[in-house]
Amino acid sequence: MNHPSAARSTQGALVLGALGIVFGDIGTSPLYAAQTVFAIDDHAVQPTVDDVYGVVSLIFWSITVVVTVKYVTLVLRADNDGEGGIMALAALVRSVSASVARRAAVALALGVLGASLFYGDSLITPAISVLSAVEGLEVVDPGPADLVLPIGVAILALLFVVQRFGTGSVGRLFGPVMVLWFLVLAALGIPHIVGHPGVLLGLSPTYVVSFVVDHPYTAFLAMGAVVLVITGAEALYADMGHFGRRPIRVAWFALVFPALILNYLGQAALILDDPRTVDNPFYLLAPGWAQLPLVVLATLATVIASQAVISGAFSVSKQAVRLGYLPRLTVRHTSERESGQIYVPAVNWLLFAGVVVLILVFRSSDRLATAYGLAVTGTLLLTTTLLLVYAATAWHWPRWRIVLVAVVFGGLELLFLAANLTKIVHGGWLPLLVAAIVVTLMTTWQRxxxxxxxxxxxxxxxxxxxxxxxxxxxxxxxxxxxxxxxxxxxxxxxxxxxxxxxxxxxxxxxxxxxxxxxxxxxxxxxxxxxxxxxxxxxxxxxxxxxxxxxxxxxxxxxxxxxxxxxxxxxxxxxxxxxxxxxxxxxxxxxxxxxxxxxxxxxxxxxxxxxxxxxxxxxxxxxxxx
Structure with missing residues (x-):
């Protein structure tokens, strides 16, 4: 029998590991999400009280409904022998729907489409995350603006080069760095909330309603940017096999969720106090002396976020091979103890080439943000669809509950998807193109x-x-x-x-x-x-x-x-x-x-x-x- 203190120690290590890997993507969204909302359609969202409260309310309720209720509470329950992710969920639905061949085939098709969208996300996330962090140098000193792209490419090149050595030793550093990152997020937001406590009113859902009623078209466009606050939600599910359901939930409720909300509220309060800060509200939360150290910490956090997505692409590729949708790929296990730590050279270098092309073409996180969102919302909708099929088949949910969940989650995610469809001509075509290529490759190989x-x-x-x-x-x-x-x-x-x-x-x-x-x-x-x-x-x-x-x-x-x-x-x-x-x-x-x-x-x-x-x-x- 294990001593209780040993069990607590193990759980603590898993929570720390989850903080380092699972929440890297969603944890770095404050770098660019609010900034992007106020930049849409030539600043259609104004730094007024009504608009700011409406935006912060949209952010809060999007995170609460999609991440907290859907993923942390419901989706994590649908584990495939302890593993998660959309391909694993599709295989799970197929197994419980074996008697209905058509349903099983549709489930795998949805899994393939979701995996294809994930590859698009895997290209954009490293590019936008690292660029948004390095762009903080422009806030500290506008002089080295020309160095942002070379520094960003150099950081990403180093990140992809070290993949072959595995993340075992580096991974032990991820947890403490992300703990520091989330504590800093909260610390940056609290002083501004104290200075403008009225911003807490934005947590009321009534401000979402009034924002939509007063500015329906602007609110619709804003949703296309607000979706950036929930990027990385799929990682909570995909990485469940590495850490387990409970550590992920503990990390989310104890640190990640409150830190994110405090930071977004702080950004809202800052914008109300000084509308000129809409250009980069995240870095301007910090006093001048702290901005350069914040750039360094943010760069580390975005590298971790990128690492999580790259590792996810390796895992999805491996799952696709096993399910017969890709040819055998060289897979190198980089840890003697953790089977999930793998390196897939072909996927690694294809991702690197794609990321570099994205950076050189879009050249800024603002422009990349226009391409971001479609892959995320598509994956959200596909996960909801598969979850509802699984809930009806395996959990035997009554029809009224299926309809309620479909309306709440599916309705919100359809709005997100519709808002992001407006971005297609401005860069949103990119994840769709990547998904189309990957779907073509997978279906061709299967046939x-x-x-x-x-x-x-x-x-x-x-x-x-x-x-x-x-x-x-x-x-x-x-x-x-x-x-x-x-x-x-x-x-x-x-x-x-x-x-x-x-x-x-x-x-x-x-x-x-x-x-x-x-x-x-x-x-x-x-x-x-x-x-x-x-x-x-x-x-x-x-x-x-x-x-x-x-x-x-x-x-x-x-x-x-x-x-x-x-x-x-x-x-x-x-x-x-x-x-x-x-x-x-x-x-x-x-x-x-x-x-x-x-x-x-x-x-x-x-x-x-x-x-x-x-x-x-x-x-x-x-x-x-």
Whole structure:
């Protein structure tokens, strides 16, 4: 039995970790959110009492309804074997809707769309966060304004370069830095609230109503910027598997939520006292002597926010691979203890290239803010939709509750989405373009993979027929164990068939390993393998992995009960398919080219399955697409 103090210590460490990773994005929103609201449509929102109270009320109730009530209270309850995120939620909905094939397919389609929007968010967040922090130099001294872009690019370049070393050691610094950041947020806001206590009236929802009634079009446009205060809400759910539900909730209610509200109220009070501060209310909250240290702290906080989004993109990519929507990618585990700490080189450098292009094209956080929002609101709506399906199916919610939640959350998020649609011609097209590209890639890979699998099965022939033929022909047996990685137990591995037909030999022990990706994050070791003995020294092993588990074939052979195989002594055989574009239908010609290009750039199967290079043999064949 663990001592209570040990349990408290563990919970404290998890809360600190959650503060360092989960809340980086939403925690840095005060840098640019309020500033963007007052800059929309050539300052359509005025620094008057009515407008300021209306804006701060919109901010408060948006955070309360979307983040506190929806995500922290409800969405965190929908955990997929402890994991979260829109892809995990889609897999969860698919599992509880297995009897309704159409619903399960729609759930995965929504998950793919949500993941695609997340990639757009992953491009914009590092660019806007780091730029908005470095732009604080202009407040301290307008002189070095020309250095903002080079400094921003240099910081981001360093951030992406160090990804290969992992976040384990750096991550321990994230929590204390973010604790300091949130304490500073609160400390900056409190003096201005004390100086203008009337700003607390803005917490009343009546000011939202009066703001909308008095200026309906302006309020509508303002919602397109107010959504910036809830960017990062999805991270609360996506990172649940790393820290658990309770630490995230404790961190939110104990520090993050009050610090954010105090800072936004402080910015509102400052604007009322001096309307000229609308150009950068965050940095002007601080006295002159504190502005340069605040720039340094804000830069650290935005780097942490960027790190969280980049890590999220790695996790989403890994989940998409396991669910069959992307080719195998090289995934490097950067921690011996934490399986969630991974590095995906291809995703890392694609993100870096995209972020640099964004910075050079948009050149300021103000312009980037026009592109921000569509990806966020789209993901919010998709999460709400999947949550309602899950609540109706798994939680058995009554219809009135489903309708109430749909109206409150869905209605607010639809307004956010509609307001952000006005940004399309001013940069909002960017996340939509990124999402369209990613959806095209994912659906092309899924469709092509199914076609190739069917045609490959026709070439390979039945495994049962091959086993029967081997019994009749009795080829010469050679010492040792041969392991054949093969996607199914129904057909014969081409490498096995070629070994018999061309070399006329068969190893004493032949193990065919089929890897299956389950729609859950983790499969317990005790449930991971099933061994089917085919006779004459031939065995078929089915290895099941969750989409968060490393697909380590030698480790599975070592752990499989009753198998008695020494992975260090075995030889491993892979069947490599050479894809050719043919005249047969099933896919458009351009999609065939795209699929073949993606296949050529996929990870080496030997590395993906953790096979020893010096004991792995690759044998090929051709498949027409």
């Amino acid at each position: 092509g993979r199914r076609i190739v699998t069917a045609r490959r099965a026709a070439i390979e022939g039945s495994l049962a027929d091959l086993v029967e033929r081997l019994r009749e022909e009795r080829p010469e047996r050679v010492p040792g164990t041969a392991v054949f990685a093969h996607p199914t137990g129904d057909t014969a591995p081409l490498a096995l068939r070629a070994n018999v037909e061309f070399n006329h030999v068969l190893h004493e022990r032949v193990v065919i390993v089929s890897v299956e990706s389950e729609g859950v994050p983790h499969v317990p070791p005790a449930e991971r393998t099933t061994v089917d003995r085919l006779g004459d020294g031939l065995l078929h092993v089915t290895a099941r992995f969750g989409f968060q588990d490393p697909q380590d074939v030698p480790e599975v052979l070592r752990e499989a009960e009753g198998l008695d195989v020494d992975p260090a002594e075995a030889l491993y055989f892979l069947s490599r398919m050479a894809l050719e574009r043919g005249p047969r239908g099933g896919m458009w010609t351009w999609r065939k080219r795209l699929f073949i290009g993606m296949a050529h750039n996929g990870a080496n199967p030997a590395a993906y399955f953790h096979l020893p290079v010096d004991r792995t043999v690759v044998m090929g064949s051709r498949v027409e697409l």
